[in-house]
Amino acid sequence: MNKNMDQVFLLNLRHLGALLEVAQTGNISEAARTVNLSQPALAQAIGKIERVLDASLFERRSAGVAITEAGALFVARTRRALDYLAQGVRHIRRGSGRPVLVRLDQRVTMSQLRALVSVVGAGSYTGAAMQLGLSQPSLHRAMRELQEIVEIPLLERAGRAIRPTLPADRLVHFVRLMLAELRAGIEEIVSRNQGLGGTLRIGVLPVARAYFLPKVLAEFCTRWPAASVEIIEGPYAELLTHVRQGDVDLLIGSQREQVPEHDVTQQALFDDELVIVGRNGHPLHGKRHLSTTDLLDHHWVMPAPGTPMRVSWERMFEIRGQTPPVLRVQCGSVTIKRGLMLEGDWLTLMSRDQFRLESQAGQLVEIGSPGSDFWRTIALTRRTDWRPTSLQSAFIQLMIKVANELRNT
Structure with missing residues (x-):
């Protein structure tokens, strides 16, 4: 797991919800009443987020607080992240006729969501516990608490094994998008503090590996020495799934006549x-x-x-x-x-x-x-609602530049 994802799991969902309230009201006292925290507790919560990000999100003033440039970047990402979580819970509860849950940031914890993603991904409590370095009882407890909150069964027994229910698979999809958005927010702060940096995760099919992509990567790494690129290879369907849930930023390969999912779009690069x-x-x-x-x-x-x-x-x-x-x-x-x-x-x-x-x-x-x-046609595929970071935008522009050069050779 990369460093920025480790930092994501240090964040507290309730604190993130409180961050949005402070940004909206511009006043810690007023926001504290809305999120049911004392003013000192809310100030401490904001301070913890700032320490994780190593950035100041607000400037304290006599009449309240003013959001900083870093704060505006991270607040936008946080809002999108919590919206993804709300969409996921709303989606799985809608099928059972249950009403919408409000203020999920005050009900659900990051530990519970981390347990969900890990247990579903590993297919067992044993595998998830080894992956996270946690005890199985703590994972059982987190999953039980999460199921009680959403009021939907998330896991079912299949002999000695466990498997996710359909609602669990759907919820994991949105939780991964939430985590990807928070990771992007952290990377934007890092880029602002240290120059254009962070890690790109690029899904690549065989057609783009030979000449085009190496040329792009060589120039990219020369231009932005603080950045790194992780290349993920695999079948198209698997890589497309990673793109859709935010684990992969872009997919580069042959353009399909029709993309099989409504939430992704293709952009032609060259023939x-x-x-x-x-x-x-x-x-x-x-x-x-x-x-x-x-x-x-x-x-x-x-x-x-x-x-x-x-x-x-x-x-x-x-x-x-x-x-x-x-x-x-x-x-x-x-x-x-x-x-x-x-x-x-x-x-x-x-x-x-x-x-x-x-x-x-x-x-x-x-x-x-x-x-x-x-x-x-060689094309890049990305999520329709994807909001690229500065680093990701720079990589796309470089790909377009190299693709144009290929057209002219």
Whole structure:
């Protein structure tokens, strides 16, 4: 777990709710009455948040308090974070006809939400306790208290194991968004104090790993030495889930004709030509015109059905009036595909961006083109309601710059 997420769990939800009241009223005494805290207790609560952030959120004045620039940044993030929590609880209670719970920040604790995310993620109290370094009884107690507050069962037994209920899965989705928003708030404070910094979490599909993304990363790290980037690889569906729940900031890969979820959006970066690739010395290398028979006479290794590359491969045969051949090997790993082609006369489709590095090694060569209109668009995917930090915005602008350069080469 990164440092900023550790800091998120040091925050107190009741104190965050009180922070919003102080920001709204500009007066600690007035806010204290609203949140049922004494004035000294509220002042201490704000002080604890400021110590976690290492930043002053308010300037004390005779007539009240004035919010600082750092305070305005963090208050905006806090408001969005608590809204996500309220949405999640409202969503799971609506199905059972229960009324809306108000002032959740005074009812639910960060410890309870941390227990929920960990137990659901680990699939057991034992795994969650080991992950967090806490005792199982404390996790049991936190989960029991949370279920009593929301009045909805969150876990159920399946033999000796436990599994989350559907409401629990939905609530975890919104809690993760809440945590991501608070983490972003902390990173904005860090950037303000120390220069543009923080950690970007980028989900990456194989199509963007070869040339485009390394070029972006190299320039990014040169420009902003205080920042770091974590690359998360995996299947599209898994990475999309991480984007939707705020664990990943951006997803870079082939643009889908339609995004499967309503809460994400795609932004095109550049078009990438597709080429047929085989080993150096392949029987088809150097042949000027590839016939349908040529394409059928050799084994292909391609990714799973439904992926953009697989769809293009199938279309390559369909426009020739031919049913695509049966694949002996189905695989999306560039490493495995490369190894297989070096072992024999196998073929695959690659983007020219991917092939650029492969051709430099001299082991794989371009066999030919699948057709005149075989291109795919590389795009970034993000949440529709995502509010990027300065660091995240800078990274997006750099990607757009590098993408424009690729278009012009």
